[in-house]
Amino acid sequence: MARIAVVAGDGIGPEVVGQARKVIDAVLPGVEATEYDLGAARYHRTGEVLPESVLDELAGHDAILLGAVGDPTVPPGVLERGLLLKLRFAFDQYVNLRPSRLWSGVAGPLAAVKPGEVDLVVVREGTEGLYAGAGGSLHRDTPAEVATEESLNTRHGVERVIRDAFARARRRERRKVTLVHKTNVLTHAGSLWARAFAAVAAEFPDVTTEYQHVDAAAMFLVTNPSRYDVVVTDNLFGDILTDIAAAVTGGIGLAASGCINPEGRYPSMFEPVHGSAPDIAGRGVADPVAAVLSAALLLDQLGHADAAARVTAAVATELAGRTSGAPLRTEEVGDRLAGHAVA
């Protein structure tokens, strides 16, 4: 039976992760879960972000379920670089999978787009680009200060995530992959991405392809999100585009995410796109749907496609039945989702 590590984290993290576990237990009884205390609270208490021993223990699990980490009291970068990105890089989670659907029952912000009309997935590169941490500065705090950030891109890293995107497209109905980059300005990295894309596309003659600059893609996600099926892009562009995709499909409250090591050499990690939302933490009003959808991605990755599909269907039922404006109780939503999933 699957062994998962649970990092509930800060703010609303524990509340929403509790519901995700409830739903996992309902559809796949017997999953062994071990909790790990990481995040802002631990950092403040002990000064530790991610001890090596914990990293080693996490490596021994089949997957990681993460709630949310972070708090305004922690300096920017500490938990991001020291925990989230550390895990993505250490566990070679090069596929950052972010599906966006406009579900029935959800009122998206776009007047012309109806539920059912958006169903896309962004395959964001997760281990390279500007996230490599290859930057520095000189003459700090003087008028002569200079600061750099370097985007590092390898054929190895680019090609494997593009191949993953094509493989996913082949399993979908429209079989279309859009490469998003900025080849007209970032000519070196852009050229590498474009050539790797063309090479992989040749292996998938049954998949349609297109290319868009990131600024155009950001625009089309607003004016015509239905045009996308699978989008593959670099780490930073993916960060931005997935938040736009979440916004046009009802907000990050519903957005799930998987940081995946497709070969399974290391554990993959699943987390809602939303943060720890300290303003509403502890009140039992956070929407657990994004965490539950992330749990569905986890189940799918571990080979339980059937259980995953039941969770996704439960979310569809839940959202279709929501009355807008009605108060939302985290626990109750979790109970309903678990109920739908086994019905």
Added chain:
Amino acid sequence: MARIAVVAGDGIGPEVVGQARKVIDAVLPGVEATEYDLGAARYHRTGEVLPESVLDELAGHDAILLGAVGDPTVPPGVLERGLLLKLRFAFDQYVNLRPSRLWSGVAGPLAAVKPGEVDLVVVREGTEGLYAGAGGSLHRDTPAEVATEESLNTRHGVERVIRDAFARARRRERRKVTLVHKTNVLTHAGSLWARAFAAVAAEFPDVTTEYQHVDAAAMFLVTNPSRYDVVVTDNLFGDILTDIAAAVTGGIGLAASGCINPEGRYPSMFEPVHGSAPDIAGRGVADPVAAVLSAALLLDQLGHADAAARVTAAVATELAGRTSGAPLRTEEVGDRLAGHAVA
């Protein structure tokens, strides 16, 4: 009297620039305009992108009015790096000014946002960041290929554009500046931007400030664009955010842009955000509004605030009177705008 250089460019460029000149002539008779043939057509004919002699001549003008350059037949980067970015960098146009308003009469894509409710301006840095062209690659076309792009940020470059943003905010009603960056991942550049922002903010105690990560800002531009007044950000983030802002206010067909050297040591350059749109070129159906609004920014920069205001008011009248779906004739729109502007 002002001397402007006109680069009509490719595709719909000449059509829309023609209307912009018509409107300028109407509100400020006697402007001396010299045409320069640059863009994809010249590149194909002569192999030249921007001869030094032309660059020197352009430098002698008070401002540059640009239509659009580019064509799918030109390899990515040639005209962008060789012409557009070359001009921005050579003429130290460090303020890339991009206002977005949801005009009366324009149906934006957002169900909940009404005309009049969005009125923001993005002050995008124009001479640094990932646009510096500081990248390279090794082992090209082998499995060992690596490609880099470097973001270069100086205190000098960052501080001056932030100061410009605060000065503009002070002249607006809400007096608010939002800094957008990604300080939690791009920690070196992010820290430089954040510290420069705090230092400049101290000079403007009457201006409200806030900070947002670029992914959050991309989302809020869709879910709540009304919250923004002046947004200041780096070159690449500004490229993406301004296309989102254009999308939520009716599309890049209406979006104006100025590449400004505020000190006036070099000519500033004004251009619609849209491209050359080869698919509709020559048919007289391109909307000249973005070019005409860019002309208004030009007039304002040259000290003709009054003429600029008349052009902007003419656009407001034109858009308020549009019947959605009615066919649009470039020439007729230009005539009407010129008429409104002098009425």
